[in-house]
Amino acid sequence: MEMQTEPTTAQHAVAANLSMVTRLIDIASERAERADRPCLVAVSKRQPDDRINAALDAGHRVFGENRVQEAQQRWSERRAMHDDLRLHLIGALQTNKAAEAVALFDVIEVIDRPKLARALAAEMQKANRQLDCYIQVNTGEEAQKSGVMPDDLDTLLDICRGECRLRITGLMCIPPVEEEPAMHFALLRSMAERHGLAELSMGMSGDFEDAIALGATSVRVGSAIFGARDTV
Ligand SMILES: *Cc1c(COP(=O)(O)O)cnc(C)c1O
Numbered sequence: 001m002e003m004q005t006e007p008t009t010a011q012h013a014v015a016a017n018l019s020m021v022t023r024l025i026d027i028a029s030e031r032a033e034r035a036d037r038p039c040l041v042a043v044s045k046r047q048p049d050d051r052i053n054a055a056l057d058a059g060h061r062v063f064g065e066n067r068v069q070e071a072q073q074r075w076s077e078r079r080a081m082h083d084d085l086r087l088h089l090i091g092a093l094q095t096n097k098a099a100e101a102v103a104l105f106d107v108i109e110v111i112d113r114p115k116l117a118r119a120l121a122a123e124m125q126k127a128n129r130q131l132d133c134y135i136q137v138n139t140g141e142e143a144q145k146s147g148v149m150p151d152d153l154d155t156l157l158d159i160c161r162g163e164c165r166l167r168i169t170g171l172m173c174i175p176p177v178e179e180e181p182a183m184h185f186a187l188l189r190s191m192a193e194r195h196g197l198a199e200l201s202m203g204m205s206g207d208f209e210d211a212i213a214l215g216a217t218s219v220r221v222g223s224a225i226f227g228a229r230d231t232v
Helices: 009-031 049-057 068-081 095-104 114-127 150-161 181-194 208-213
Strands: 039-043 062-065 086-089 107-111 132-136 167-172 199-201 218-221
Touching: 009 039, 009 049, 009 208, 049 068, 062 068, 068 086, 068 095, 095 114, 107 114, 107 167, 114 150, 132 150, 132 199, 150 167, 150 181, 167 181, 181 199, 181 208, 199 218, 208 218
Parallel strands: 039 062, 039 218, 062 086, 086 107, 107 132, 132 167, 167 199
Antiparallel strands: none
16 A cells, blocks of 8 residues: 555645635735734644644644643644744643743743732743743633733733733733624723733634734634634
């Protein structure tokens, strides 16, 4: 039997989806008259290996993961093969995983409480590794969701910048599923402007074009690139 060297259908699809999403990002950026292109964070959580490898083969290097342990399994070895990888942590982080998160990721998007800020600051100092950090804001003020409440952002930011000396460069939000995302994107942008923060992580597969129109500097796109995820 002959070895299969042709890319599989799934690999073809990932490459095609990546270029389509990139094109849509370009169009949305032109429409918003933005010279800078937002960064595309390809969300690879719960996706099979062949799809991840297809994205890497297509030259993509920026990925988002929501769980530390899963990300370690997926990226530790690949990281050694691609020194230009940039990994974003986009899911809730427990303080007891802070050391592992600091060792693996390049950007932590989910700081939402002083205890976590302090744990990350301590680990970054130990590892002598200063990561870019975003604060996640719970713009919908949903009880079950992570993210700092909008009213508590100023205090948290003071702690992060002052006591913790974290490099806070942006804000991130996940709008409530049943609400119009645009008002949440606009709210996040106004908070970032008020605090002089340059990075805005907002927009997913269903709404990244709206997010770009409202100033997103990075969008987190999973299923539109990789297809449906494994459940759990
Ligand atoms: C899963 C996830 C995404 C990607 O969602 P899609 O709808 O598949 O694009 C983006 N952001 C966060 C925080 C996620 O957990």
